[in-house]
Amino acid sequence: METFDEDFADEELLEEASGEDENSGLYEHLKLKVDRNQESLRIDKYLVLFRQNSTRNKISQACRAGNVLVNGVTVKQNYKVKPGDEISVVLAHPPRQNIIRPQEIPLNIVYEDDDVVVVDKEAGMVVHPGHGNWDGTLVNALAWHFEQSGTKTDLDRVGLVHRIDKDTSGLLVVAKNEYALSYLAKQFFDRKTKRLYWAFVWGNLEEDEGTISGNIGRHPKNRMQMAVFADGSQGKHAVTHYKVIERLRYMTWVECRLETGRTHQIRAHFKHTGHTLLNDERYEGHIPLRGQNLPKYKQFIHNIFEIMPRHALHAHTLGFVHPVTKKEMYFESPMPADMDAAIKKWRNYIEK
Structure with a gap:
C-alpha cells in the first residue's frame, strides 16, 4: 500500500x-x-x-x-x-500524547456497519495523530463520529488497518473492533485486498502497461525521500504494476496496482523511472517537464498547480472480505475535484 x-x-x-x-x-x-x-x-x-x-x-x-x-x-x-x-x-504547548481528542471534522463515509467503516478521505488530511500532527486527523474526526453515534471503539488500540499519505485522496477502511482489525489486517498482510490508485505522472510512458520493480529504502542523502535500489543492495522488495488510462502528450494518467506495500512506493517507483508524480514536491514533481516550447507553458503549469496543490495520487478502489459476513465488499471513489479540474484544463490546453 x-x-x-x-x-x-x-x-x-x-x-x-x-x-x-x-x-x-x-x-x-x-x-x-x-x-x-x-x-x-x-x-x-x-x-x-x-x-x-x-x-x-x-x-x-x-x-x-x-x-x-x-x-x-x-x-x-x-x-x-x-x-x-x-x-x-x-x-x-505540545498536544497531549496517547489521547485521541474527538473533533467535529466533516468526513465522507461511504459505508458503515457494526464492524467496519469505509471513508473516502480528502487530500490534505493526515490519517492518524502522531509526531507533528496531533489534531485535525481522520482519527480525530472518527472519534467524534463514533461518540455522536454511541459507538464504543477504542481508537488508541484498534482502528486503522492501513493508511494513505496526507496529500493522497481516496478510500481506506477502519476496523471498529479488535476482531475486525485482526481479520482485515491478515488480508492486507496476505495482499488479498483489491486496491487501485490513479496517478498523473510527468511525460509519456513508452508502454501501455508495465511493471516497475526495485527495492525501496530510505534515500541515502535526502532522508525525507524513499529511493529505489534496483540492484537489491538496500531496501525492501517492491513491485508496482501500471496501466495507461490516457496520454496527454506531456503528462500521463495511469492506474497502479501494488504487489507490495512500501512507504511511498508509487511515488518512489515513478520517480525512479523518470516519470515523477505531477506536483509531488517531495520528489521534485513540482518542477515542470523541461523542453516544452509551448505558448505560456510555465503559466499553464502554474495554473495547474493552483488548481491541484498536492501530488496527483488517488486511492480509487478498495475491495476486501467482510470480517463477519465474509462477503466481498468493493468500493470506488470518483476522481477528486482538484484532479478532475486539472486534467480537464490539461486536455483543453493540448487541443489548442
Whole structure:
C-alpha cells in the first residue's frame, strides 16, 4: 500500500517527551541526531520536516528564545545542520500524547456497519495523530463520529488497518473492533485486498502497461525521500504494476496496482523511472517537464498547480472480505475535484 507522510519519523529520533517539572504538559522536549547522510539544510527547515504541525515561524521563535541547541550550544535559525549533530528543542504547548481528542471534522463515509467503516478521505488530511500532527486527523474526526453515534471503539488500540499519505485522496477502511482489525489486517498482510490508485505522472510512458520493480529504502542523502535500489543492495522488495488510462502528450494518467506495500512506493517507483508524480514536491514533481516550447507553458503549469496543490495520487478502489459476513465488499471513489479540474484544463490546453 502507499503509506503516509506522517510516519516519516526518522530512525535517528532519540527521545521525545513532555516536561517532567511543574510545567509538565506545557512544553515538549524533542531530541534528534542528524543522520550521517543528511545534506546541509537550515535547521528551521530541517525541524519543520519532523514537526509538520509547527511552522517555520514557530521554530524560528524557538531559536530566538534560545530553545534550540546543537551539541549543547544555542544556534540561530540559519544554522545548517551537519551529519552527527545532536539537536535539542523545547517547543511550547505540545498536544497531549496517547489521547485521541474527538473533533467535529466533516468526513465522507461511504459505508458503515457494526464492524467496519469505509471513508473516502480528502487530500490534505493526515490519517492518524502522531509526531507533528496531533489534531485535525481522520482519527480525530472518527472519534467524534463514533461518540455522536454511541459507538464504543477504542481508537488508541484498534482502528486503522492501513493508511494513505496526507496529500493522497481516496478510500481506506477502519476496523471498529479488535476482531475486525485482526481479520482485515491478515488480508492486507496476505495482499488479498483489491486496491487501485490513479496517478498523473510527468511525460509519456513508452508502454501501455508495465511493471516497475526495485527495492525501496530510505534515500541515502535526502532522508525525507524513499529511493529505489534496483540492484537489491538496500531496501525492501517492491513491485508496482501500471496501466495507461490516457496520454496527454506531456503528462500521463495511469492506474497502479501494488504487489507490495512500501512507504511511498508509487511515488518512489515513478520517480525512479523518470516519470515523477505531477506536483509531488517531495520528489521534485513540482518542477515542470523541461523542453516544452509551448505558448505560456510555465503559466499553464502554474495554473495547474493552483488548481491541484498536492501530488496527483488517488486511492480509487478498495475491495476486501467482510470480517463477519465474509462477503466481498468493493468500493470506488470518483476522481477528486482538484484532479478532475486539472486534467480537464490539461486536455483543453493540448487541443489548442
